[in-house]
Amino acid sequence: MKRSTFAVVIALLAVGGTLHANEKPSQYPGGNGGVHSLRGATELDVTREADPLKNFPEQSGPIESDYVYQPPLVPHTIRHYEMSLNANKCLSCHSWKNAKESGATKISVTHYQTREGQVLSDVSPRRYFCLQCHVPQADATALIDNEFQRVDALR
Incomplete structure (x- = not known):
């Protein structure tokens, strides 16, 4: 074959x-x-x-979770954000140092911990690449029909 x-x-x-x-x-x-x-x-x-690239909604507040332990969704476009070993554009707004001034949501304290629970002074390397878990939401039609419903506790 x-x-x-x-x-x-x-x-x-x-x-x-x-x-x-x-x-x-x-x-x-x-x-x-x-x-x-x-x-x-x-x-x-x-x-x-x-x-063609999808349209992203204008920046809004946090998007509600659909299930427990869901990583928060990104409510804004991230086009042209640099995410490399040398730079992480997300941290310019969401780090504890900058969140208050920028009005952005602070990243979780868990992002400053190693697997062993040791607290670091900066974001843990295993949590540095935000887009492994956090994704932006585009204004697009669903690719396939589904009947997904939020977890009852979050309704």
Whole structure:
């Protein structure tokens, strides 16, 4: 089985599709195994143009959590924010040192602790890359229908 055919079969099975033994992915319209994906009808071996950037709502207050221990969501755009080993733009507003002056939410004290619970004077290296847990919310339609509901205790 060719690599591209294998990828189509895996993608088809991942979305709950079926492929019968006597069928080949190329028999489906679009040549991509009949799989409806974010790529649209673009062939798997073709690079397509990127979608336009999503619109972010104007900066607002904190976004309510949907489940317990959910990392807070970012209520503003972060486009052009530098996040590297040498700089973290988030800390210019959200660090304990700057939060009061900027009016931003302070980062949790847990971000200043090591795994062993030792309190540091600066953000722990394991908590330095904010976007591993905290994500901005774009004004976009859902990619798939879902029936997700907030945890009862947070309603």
